[in-house]
Amino acid sequence: MKVVITGGTGMLGRRLALRILAKPELSGPDGKPEALEKLVLFDAFEPVEPPPDDPRVEVVTGDICDPATVDALIDGATDTVFHFAAVVSGGAEADFDLGYAVNLDGGHNVLEASRRTGRCPKIVFTSSLAVYGGERSIDDATALTPQTSYGTQKAIGELMVNDYTRKGFVDGRTLRLPTIVVRPGKPNKAASGFASSILREPLQGDEIENPVSRDTRMLILSPKRAVQAFIDVHNAEGDVLGPNRAVMMNGISPSIGEMLDALRAFAGDGVADRVRDVPDAMVQSIVDAWPWYADGARARALGMEPDGSVAEIIESFVDDELGGEFVS
Amino acid sequence: MKVVITGGTGMLGRRLALRILAKPELSGPDGKPEALEKLVLFDAFEPVEPPPDDPRVEVVTGDICDPATVDALIDGATDTVFHFAAVVSGGAEADFDLGYAVNLDGGHNVLEASRRTGRCPKIVFTSSLAVYGGERSIDDATALTPQTSYGTQKAIGELMVNDYTRKGFVDGRTLRLPTIVVRPGKPNKAASGFASSILREPLQGDEIENPVSRDTRMLILSPKRAVQAFIDVHNAEGDVLGPNRAVMMNGISPSIGEMLDALRAFAGDGVADRVRDVPDAMVQSIVDAWPWYADGARARALGMEPDGSVAEIIESFVDDELGGEFVS
Numbered sequence: 001m002k003v004v005i006t007g008g009t010g011m012l013g014r015r016l017a018l019r020i021l022a023k024p025e026l027s028g029p030d031g032k033p034e035a036l037e038k039l040v041l042f043d044a045f046e047p048v049e050p051p052p053d054d055p056r057v058e059v060v061t062g063d064i065c066d067p068a069t070v071d072a073l074i075d076g077a078t079d080t081v082f083h084f085a086a087v088v089s090g091g092a093e094a095d096f097d098l099g100y101a102v103n104l105d106g107g108h109n110v111l112e113a114s115r116r117t118g119r120c121p122k123i124v125f126t127s128s129l130a131v132y133g134g135e136r137s138i139d140d141a142t143a144l145t146p147q148t149s150y151g152t153q154k155a156i157g158e159l160m161v162n163d164y165t166r167k168g169f170v171d172g173r174t175l176r177l178p179t180i181v182v183r184p185g186k187p188n189k190a191a192s193g194f195a196s197s198i199l200r201e202p203l204q205g206d207e208i209e210n211p212v213s214r215d216t217r218m219l220i221l222s223p224k225r226a227v228q229a230f231i232d233v234h235n236a237e238g239d240v241l242g243p244n245r246a247v248m249m250n251g252i253s254p255s256i257g258e259m260l261d262a263l264r265a266f267a268g269d270g271v272a273d274r275v276r277d278v279p280d281a282m283v284q285s286i287v288d289a290w291p292w293y294a295d296g297a298r299a300r301a302l303g304m305e306p307d308g309s310v311a312e313i314i315e316s317f318v319d320d321e322l323g324g325e326f327v328s
Numbered sequence: 329m330k331v332v333i334t335g336g337t338g339m340l341g342r343r344l345a346l347r348i349l350a351k352p353e354l355s356g357p358d359g360k361p362e363a364l365e366k367l368v369l370f371d372a373f374e375p376v377e378p379p380p381d382d383p384r385v386e387v388v389t390g391d392i393c394d395p396a397t398v399d400a401l402i403d404g405a406t407d408t409v410f411h412f413a414a415v416v417s418g419g420a421e422a423d424f425d426l427g428y429a430v431n432l433d434g435g436h437n438v439l440e441a442s443r444r445t446g447r448c449p450k451i452v453f454t455s456s457l458a459v460y461g462g463e464r465s466i467d468d469a470t471a472l473t474p475q476t477s478y479g480t481q482k483a484i485g486e487l488m489v490n491d492y493t494r495k496g497f498v499d500g501r502t503l504r505l506p507t508i509v510v511r512p513g514k515p516n517k518a519a520s521g522f523a524s525s526i527l528r529e530p531l532q533g534d535e536i537e538n539p540v541s542r543d544t545r546m547l548i549l550s551p552k553r554a555v556q557a558f559i560d561v562h563n564a565e566g567d568v569l570g571p572n573r574a575v576m577m578n579g580i581s582p583s584i585g586e587m588l589d590a591l592r593a594f595a596g597d598g599v600a601d602r603v604r605d606v607p608d609a610m611v612q613s614i615v616d617a618w619p620w621y622a623d624g625a626r627a628r629a630l631g632m633e634p635d636g637s638v639a640e641i642i643e644s645f646v647d648d649e650l651g652g653e654f655v656s
Contacts, residue, residue: 096495133571143471144487145572152491156484159472163480167424243461244473 001026001034002077006064006110007084008041011183012126014049016082016227017041021054026080027235034079042073044085048185064106067113074113080122082230083110088190089130089150089286096149103153111160115169123161124234127176127246129219129290131155137293140248147289148191158246165245173241175233178219178251178294178306180226181259182317191286195220198256199263199314202274205327211280214257217292221251221306222313224320232304240302248296250306262310270328329354329362330405334392334438335412336369339511340454342377344410344555345369349382354408355563362407370401372413376513392434395441402441408450410558411438416518417458417478417614424477431481439488443497451489452562455504455574457547457618459483465621468576475617476519486574493573501569503561506547506579506622506634508554509587510645519614523548526584527591527642530602533655539608542585545620549579549634550641552648560632568630576624578634590638598656 003020007013020026020036028034041051042060051059062069064085074081085106092099107125114121130151131144144155161172183196194211195218201208221229229249241247254262264272307313318326331348335341348354348364356362369379370388379387390397392413402409413434420427435453442449458479459472472483489500511524522539523546529536549557557577569575582590592600635641646654 141471143469146487146491147494147571149491149495152487155487159474159480159483163474163477166475167477243475 001028001036001079002038002040003036003080003082004040004042004074004078005082005084006042007086009043009045009047009049009051009059010084011185012180012223012226012230013041013043013082013084014051015223016230017052017057019227019231021052021056025231028079031237038077040073042085064109065101067109070109070113071116074110074117074121076117076119078114078117078121080124080234081110081114082124083107084126086126087150088188089128089148090191090193092150092153093148093191093286099149099153103150104156107157108160111164111170115164120168120171122234123170123172124230125157125161125172125174127154127158127174129176129178129294131158131176132291133289135291137295138248138291139295140298148286162243162245166243171238172245173233173236174246175229176246176248177226177229178221178249180223181218181220181313182321183223184317184321191283192218194283195256195259198275199259200317202263202271203267203318203322203326207274207276209278210256210275211278211283212256212287213279213284214260214277215255216284216287217253217255218259218287219251219253219291219294220313221249222316224316225305225307229299229304232302236302247298247302247304248294249299249304250294250296252306252309253293254310259310262314266311266314267326268328271326329356329364329407330366330368331364331408331410332368332370332402332406333410333412334370335414337371337373337375337377337379337387338412339513340508340551340554340558341369341371341410341412342379343551344558345380345385347555347559349380349384353559356407359565366405368401370413392437393429395437398437398441399444402438402445402449404445404447406442406445406449408452408562409438409442410452411435412454414454415478416516417456417476418517418519418521420478420481421476421519421614422517427477427481431478432484435485436488439492439498443492448496448499450562451498451500452558453485453489453500453502455482455486455502457504457506457622459486459504460619461617463619465623466576466619467623468626476614490571490573494571499566500573501561501564502574503557504574504576505554505557506549506577508551509546509548509641510649511551512645512649519611520546522611523584523587526603527587527645530591530599531595531646531650531654535602535604537606538584538603539606539611540584540615541607541612542588542605543583544612544615545581545583546587546615547579547581547619547622548641549577550644552644553633553635557627557632560630564630575626575630575632576622577627577632578622578624580634580637581621582638587638590642594639594642595654596656599654
């Protein structure tokens with residue numbers, strides 16, 4: 001099978017690529033895992049981390065906003081597209097036009113190019129808890145009432161994926177992700193980025209500012225569980241999903257205080273004391289609109305599991321990304 | 329004040345135009361009714377009915393999909409835009425590309441042109457019960473889960489109106505309308521069109537086919553009440569609306585059988601017997617996804633009232649559109 005990942009050299013794109021290159025896990029039309037023949041990693045940026053060293057991999061750099069580029073990317077041989085490419089929440093809030101161009105028009109381009117193949121490829125669209133607004137607790141029936149441009153653009157993408165799927169143009173699925181923690185690498189412009197930074201930076205010896213109150217809760221999911229969830233939602237039977245192709249992924253709901261307590265318990269006072277509270281009203285106001293608790297029956301029914309604890313999330317970050325060692 | 333109505337020579341656009349030309353009813357920045365100085369009626373089509381004969385009226389024919397056309401239409405003097413222009417439900421289902429071009433890109437063009445004026449004009453966006461899908465009863469918290477391309481495009485428009493308003497680019501409001509009954513004039517491509525035709529055509533001496541079962545219920549609102557609701561939602565205080573700018577308008581919920589009984593009671597057997605049941609599975613399946621009952625507390629709080637009965641709706645159609653006479 002041929003798979004395209006947009007945003008393919010980014011954090012989740014790259015990890016999904018490594019995972020599906022390692023062994024056949026994505027199912028084909030017969031529902032069984034199919035061998036991966038070609039994997040195209042498309043991104044706006046030159047790779048920061050080296051792309052996977054595998055003859056099946058092709059890295060393509062280009063602009064998702066350009067329809068011709070996307071048409072050339074998603075050709076008649078494409079079986080599956082994972083669409084990660086996006087301007088993140090803080091970026092879409094800061095640059096309104098760029099957010100709509102990449103997140104709305106870019107997504108539309110992916111759907112149109114997929115439709116033009118005439119073979120109804122699978123499209124796995126990445127959405128976010130930013131589609132909600134104001135509710136403390138969410139479930140599968142909660143209305144999408146986004147309070148940011150990013151959330152608006154993701155909600156629009158979900159609607160279009162449903163409509164293109166209903167028309168038989170694509171076999172679309174949307175994975176609505178909690179905040180990913182711990183994101184490896186450097187901070188990005190996502191308003192949620194601090195939730196990773198307050199764990200990641202201290203473990204690597206760096207001081208870091210926490211912009212929100214310690215009783216703020218975050219719905220979080222590790223990169224490892226997120227990659228698994230993308231494979232699960234790709235492989236789900238279409239009939240099980242029904243007309244609403246979006247699956248809200250569950251997460252765990254620690255407070256910032258509980259996250260920092262878990263860091264202290266895991267790595268000691270020297271590490272935990274590298275976090276300094278510097279309230280940022282802008283970040284707090286964005287995060288306050290996000291839900292604390294998710295009860296996603298659809299995700300559970302598909303066997304999609306969140307992490308067990310913050311401790312488990314920290315441990316897997318140290319093992320997978322820091323070679324098992326941290327700066328005490 | 330200067331007002332632009334897109335779809336301004338269409339059924340609702342024209343009736344709203346006549347109403348606001350008759351006396352000052354649209355409120356200005358101080359909340360008081362302001363004199364209308366200029367009214368631009370924009371439409372893709374040459375007017376079928378003669379445009380209002382008033383020196384303040386300008387009729388402009390053009391393509392809402394062309395950004396330059398819309399930029400020229402909504403200039404720096406514009407205070408309010410009523411955005412009616414749309415490809416209706418049956419049309420958007422039949423021509424997927426045209427539906428997205430007019431209903432998505434056209435709406436986006438209106439928001440962008442309004443934003444570029446730099447003076448945050450009022451935008452009143454027209455939405456529809458087609459944004460729902462599958463629920464029998466809806467209220468203000470019901471999630472938007474459209475089952476048609478038209479409903480998808482309207483739900484997307486609502487999201488964008490909220491986002492452009494939140495950013496301070498426009499003062500947006502969305503009126504989510506029930507099915508308009510009785511639409512005057514000729515049948516259009518809306519899947520809901522039969523609900524008007526089965527009353528309108530027999531009253532004018534013509535036979536008509538009813539495509540759905542008689543126990544199908546429809547949420548309906550008269551053109552007169554719809555025009556009033558547009559004025560009400562335009563004049564509502566922004567603070568009362570809050571971040572979700574959409575107001576779901578209530579209607580009454582007769583079955584098709586009850587509508588035809590009311591026709592029989594009003595006009596006699598000769599008229600009612602002009603309706604013949606000819607089931608159309610395509611129309612039935614579209615209509616089956618629409619809600620039967622609406623409980624909109626927001627609309628009620630704004631004083632927006634539905635009609636009293638089917639009899640009242642029929643009577644006002646005969647009075648307003650047929651000069652008080654029907655073909656018995």
